[in-house]
Amino acid sequence: MNRPVVSLLAMTALLAGGAGVARALPGSPPRGATAALARAEAGKAPVELAQAVCPGGVDSNATTSVSALGGIDDAAASSRRDAGSSSLTVRTVSGSTLGSSTRAGAPLDVGGTRRGPLVFTATGSMAPGLAAGTLSQVGSGAARGLSGAACLPAGTDFWFVGPGTGVGARPSVYLTNPTDAPAVVDVNLYGPDGPLQSPSALGLAVAAHTQKILELDAVVPDVAHLAVHVVVSQGRVAAAVRDLQVNGLDAQGADWVPLSVPPSRSVVIPLSPGGGGARELSIVDPGTGDATVAVRAVGAAGSFVPVGAESLTVPAGGVLTVDASQFAGPTLENLAIVLSSDTPVTAGLLARRSGRSSRLADLAWSSAAAALEGPATVPIVMLGPDWVVELMLFSPKRASAVRLQTRLASGAVSTRTVELPADVLVTVRLGPPPGVPRSGPTQAAVVLTPTGSARVFGAAMLTETTPSGPLFSITPLVSGTFQVAVPQVRRDLAAGVRAGLRAGQSLSSP
Numbered sequence: 001m002n003r004p005v006v007s008l009l010a011m012t013a014l015l016a017g018g019a020g021v022a023r024a025l026p027g028s029p030p031r032g033a034t035a036a037l038a039r040a041e042a043g044k045a046p047v048e049l050a051q052a053v054c055p056g057g058v059d060s061n062a063t064t065s066v067s068a069l070g071g072i073d074d075a076a077a078s079s080r081r082d083a084g085s086s087s088l089t090v091r092t093v094s095g096s097t098l099g100s101s102t103r104a105g106a107p108l109d110v111g112g113t114r115r116g117p118l119v120f121t122a123t124g125s126m127a128p129g130l131a132a133g134t135l136s137q138v139g140s141g142a143a144r145g146l147s148g149a150a151c152l153p154a155g156t157d158f159w160f161v162g163p164g165t166g167v168g169a170r171p172s173v174y175l176t177n178p179t180d181a182p183a184v185v186d187v188n189l190y191g192p193d194g195p196l197q198s199p200s201a202l203g204l205a206v207a208a209h210t211q212k213i214l215e216l217d218a219v220v221p222d223v224a225h226l227a228v229h230v231v232v233s234q235g236r237v238a239a240a241v242r243d244l245q246v247n248g249l250d251a252q253g254a255d256w257v258p259l260s261v262p263p264s265r266s267v268v269i270p271l272s273p274g275g276g277g278a279r280e281l282s283i284v285d286p287g288t289g290d291a292t293v294a295v296r297a298v299g300a301a302g303s304f305v306p307v308g309a310e311s312l313t314v315p316a317g318g319v320l321t322v323d324a325s326q327f328a329g330p331t332l333e334n335l336a337i338v339l340s341s342d343t344p345v346t347a348g349l350l351a352r353r354s355g356r357s358s359r360l361a362d363l364a365w366s367s368a369a370a371a372l373e374g375p376a377t378v379p380i381v382m383l384g385p386d387w388v389v390e391l392m393l394f395s396p397k398r399a400s401a402v403r404l405q406t407r408l409a410s411g412a413v414s415t416r417t418v419e420l421p422a423d424v425l426v427t428v429r430l431g432p433p434p435g436v437p438r439s440g441p442t443q444a445a446v447v448l449t450p451t452g453s454a455r456v457f458g459a460a461m462l463t464e465t466t467p468s469g470p471l472f473s474i475t476p477l478v479s480g481t482f483q484v485a486v487p488q489v490r491r492d493l494a495a496g497v498r499a500g501l502r503a504g505q506s507l508s509s510p
Contacts, residue, residue, distance in 0.1 A: 044483040049123055052132035053093075053238035054151035055174040055256075056117040057213065059143040065111050066090075067379045068132035068151070069407065069445045070122040071104025072480065086124025093117040093178055094209050102126070107379065107409050107445045117211050119178045120151065129480030131377035131445075135473070138254065139466055142246050145362045146464055148380070148473035149256035154178055154236035159260040160228040161319070161348030162282040162365060163243040165217040168252065173214040173228060174240040177206040183235030185212075189220055190227040190284050194317040196220050206237055225321045227284035227346075245363060253352065253363030258476050260367040263287075263344035267368040270476055271392045271459035272297075272324055274334040277352040277361075279324035281337065283345050285314040291343045297327045298336040298394050303423045314345060324349060336394050336425050336457060339368075355469025362471045364461070369476035371455035376477040377447050378460045381430065384441030386465045389430040391448070393458040395420040400454035405447045406430060420456065448477060 132151035163171035245252035285291035295309035
């Protein structure tokens with residue numbers, strides 16, 4: 001009598017969530033399952049299967065690191081799970097296994113010059129909070145730059161804002177299908193004057209376990225700034241956008257464009273980096289009416305309204321780009337940017353820094369991000385004499401705090417607490433943990449956990465000093481997935497009887 005109910009529980013749990021899946025299996029509950037079932041009955045279940053897809057695609061002369069970190073929930077929760085069925089595995093998109101780990105909370109690194117897309121899959125206690133990232137350094141040539149990207153789970157809807165296809169600009173969309181089923185994808189594009197007609201970007205077929213790359217300068221040439229909306233009509237893909245810019249033969253930078261939050265009436269770009277160089281804020285209004293947007297900047301001394309940005313009008317279906325370098329004023333400080341709009345918008349920000357030669361530059365992208373709802377992980381940072389790691393954090397309206405952990409592949413962990421005054425951007429510079437040699441770079445992961453109830457936004461900026469000038473990349477902080485929603489299931493012993501009656505049977509039917 002109970003077997004159909006247990007099967008239904010298993011099916012509904014397996015269908016829950018996109019980045020993570022909760023499993024409910026028939027039979028005797030495993031050790032620690034009582035708490036998990038209690039959470040499931042409350043509408044939530046622990047993530048027990050999670051995936052992250054890294055896009056690959058960096059030039060052959062790049063030095064690339066790819067790393068993932070899973071199982072970063074509290075130790076007590078981890079100890080209650082069945083460790084024997086937990087693992088973190090990295091494979092090529094075609095399915096070849098490259099490595100695995102069963103050490104929850106410690107980074108799994110894939111080094112070398114591997115350039116193809118990779119898929120990280122975490123199960124059991126390794127699944128909660130799974131985060132993966134890729135970092136590539138190119139010291140010379142057209143692709144010179146520091147390119148960092150957060151690896152995303154496969155999904156059906158993605159926004160990227162800011163890259164253009166003017167002279168020397170070469171942005172590309174990477175569509176990776178890690179699943180066993182084919183996918184069909186539309187890449188919808190918006191320009192300064194409204195939606196762009198791009199038939200060659202619609203109805204793209206992405207076969208199972210493959211990647212398709214769409215070069216935007218070939219699809220919509222000579223558009224100063226774009227918004228890219230990837231919509232999957234069949235199956236699932238992981239989407240990424242990489243920007244590369246040149247001036248003749250001189251590199252002007254390369255980086256991945258972070259994912260932006262879906263359009264909303266209030267969005268936050270957690271970092272417009274300080275220092276010299278151009279800063280370009282791009283805002284897209286995908287709606288049918290013009291958007292009126294107010295800009296507020298948040299710095300180390302508090303918040304203010306930048307002169308000339310009190311009210312911006314974004315045309316319906318269009319992209320507006322403004323000079324954001326003026327926001328920082330003569331202090332050239334780090335800023336967070338808060339946008340308030342009367343209709344949903346989303347945004348991205350381009351930052352440039354010049355090299356030792358005025359002919360060279362690097363670029364980094366920052367994007368609108370959501371407030372942290374739990375621990376967030378930066379899977380790759382480099383700690384050493386030629387590297388600077390900075391975390392920019394701010395809590396609007398109310399003071400808050402975060403617990404900051406630096407984790408090494410060896411298992412070493414360094415922990416500190418950072419206090420966040422209300423509406424102030426706090427910059428935290430990281431160094432190597434005690435006992436780590438300072439003679440060369442050490443790869444690490446950083447985990448930030450809000451400790452209060454106030455909203456917290458943040459970004460990480462990684463800067464490398466090179467003989468040709470600084471290279472940098474920005475990663476907005478995004479919370480990991482620790483639980484997924486589970487449809488409510490109520491035991492009803494009369495369900496089968498009612499189904500039979502609807503089929504025309506009576507209670508006395510055989």
